[in-house]
Amino acid sequence: MTTDDHILLARRHLAAARKLTILTGAGISADSGVPTFRGADGLWRNFRPEDLATPEAFERDPRLVWEWYNWRRELIATKQSNSAHHAVVELEQRWVDRMWLITQNVDGLHRAAGSQRLSEIHGNIWKVRCTGCGVVSENREIPLPPLPTCRLCQALLRPHIVWFGESLWEEEIHRCDEALRDCDVFLVIGTSGVVYPAAGFASVAKEAGAMVIEINLDRTPQSNLVDLSLQGRAKDLVPLLLYPA
Ligand code: BV8
Ligand code: ZN
Numbered sequence: 001m002t003t004d005d006h007i008l009l010a011r012r013h014l015a016a017a018r019k020l021t022i023l024t025g026a027g028i029s030a031d032s033g034v035p036t037f038r039g040a041d042g043l044w045r046n047f048r049p050e051d052l053a054t055p056e057a058f059e060r061d062p063r064l065v066w067e068w069y070n071w072r073r074e075l076i077a078t079k080q081s082n083s084a085h086h087a088v089v090e091l092e093q094r095w096v097d098r099m100w101l102i103t104q105n106v107d108g109l110h111r112a113a114g115s116q117r118l119s120e121i122h123g124n125i126w127k128v129r130c131t132g133c134g135v136v137s138e139n140r141e142i143p144l145p146p147l148p149t150c151r152l153c154q155a156l157l158r159p160h161i162v163w164f165g166e167s168l169w170e171e172e173i174h175r176c177d178e179a180l181r182d183c184d185v186f187l188v189i190g191t192s193g194v195v196y197p198a199a200g201f202a203s204v205a206k207e208a209g210a211m212v213i214e215i216n217l218d219r220t221p222q223s224n225l226v227d228l229s230l231q232g233r234a235k236d237l238v239p240l241l242l243y244p245a
Helices: 003-016 026-030 055-060 062-076 083-098 109-113 170-181 198-207 234-240
Strands: 020-024 099-103 118-120 123-130 136-138 157-161 185-189 211-216 228-231
Touching: 003 185, 003 211, 003 228, 003 234, 020 083, 020 198, 026 083, 026 234, 055 062, 062 123, 062 157, 083 099, 083 109, 083 234, 099 170, 109 118, 118 170, 170 198, 185 198, 198 211, 211 234
Parallel strands: 020 099, 020 185, 099 118, 185 211, 211 228
Antiparallel strands: 123 136, 123 157
16 A cells, blocks of 8 residues: 555545544654654764663753753753644644643643643653652743752752653553554554553553554554554644544
8 A cells, every 4th residue: 555545545444533642752853853853864963862861860960961951951942843743733723622642742832733632641841840749830041050959949940841760641651552452543653663661552542442544754663553654754744634534
């Protein structure tokens, strides 16, 4: 089957879907110029995200971890949502309360595009959390001081982001579980399917009877599991799903 046939088939399944759940990863923001985690452009100097995005790294060298996040905040601040983010907003406007978006991305580009019904399961790079009093606040200062402190209690602030080895927030996990078990179509866009628990979401949805569609530049570890694999750039393929079947 050609990609066109796959797109037609995907449109048909979407048109018949009572409930739609979407999972996105760094690939959907790659078309906005935000580096992916495991792509050739990598993320930062010769560090791996797994070395920096951990509570141990922050404990050991908060200044280095904040340097990385300041670099990413500065980079992301210059990026716009792309046609794939906007197509996801259009899907939300059509499905309304029968759609849920789960994103692994912390760049905030889905919210910037207008998505409202979403779980940012790994947090948001524009939010900070106090390591003392736990208060979470939005903060768009660029750059933040090398070791930013809480206005309320002067303790060190950290990114409000889920690091490797940290559990996701209970309420988000519960919301995702509901959205995965209750959808007819599970659309997976731009993720390498490496990081858990998100990497296990396609099998949860499939076991619950959903049709799983994957959009990715390449094949991924979950490509054998999905019902339909559309290979190409998210910014080109996701908008094509908006047309009638
Ligand atoms: C957890 C925030 C329970 C950081 C991120 C040992 C000890 C502890 C835990 C573990 C362990 N072993 C395994 C684990 C579990 C661990 C894990 O999965 N590790 C991996 C590395 C094996 N997971 C966790 O720790 C999670 N918590 O399990 O809690 C627990 C608790 C304690 C102990 C045990 C268990 C928390 C994981 C969250 C980590 N935080 N982000 C930050 O961003 O600063 S994850 C990070 O990776 C990003 O959020 C990113 O989104 C995510 C996944 O990556 P992708 O989005 O898929 O990006 P990637 O670059 O990999 O792929 C891009 C894809 O797009 C590619 O396929 C490419 O082909 C495609 N693409 C590129 N361009 C395009 C495109 N597609 C379409 N169009 C394009 N243009
Ligand atoms: Zn505080």
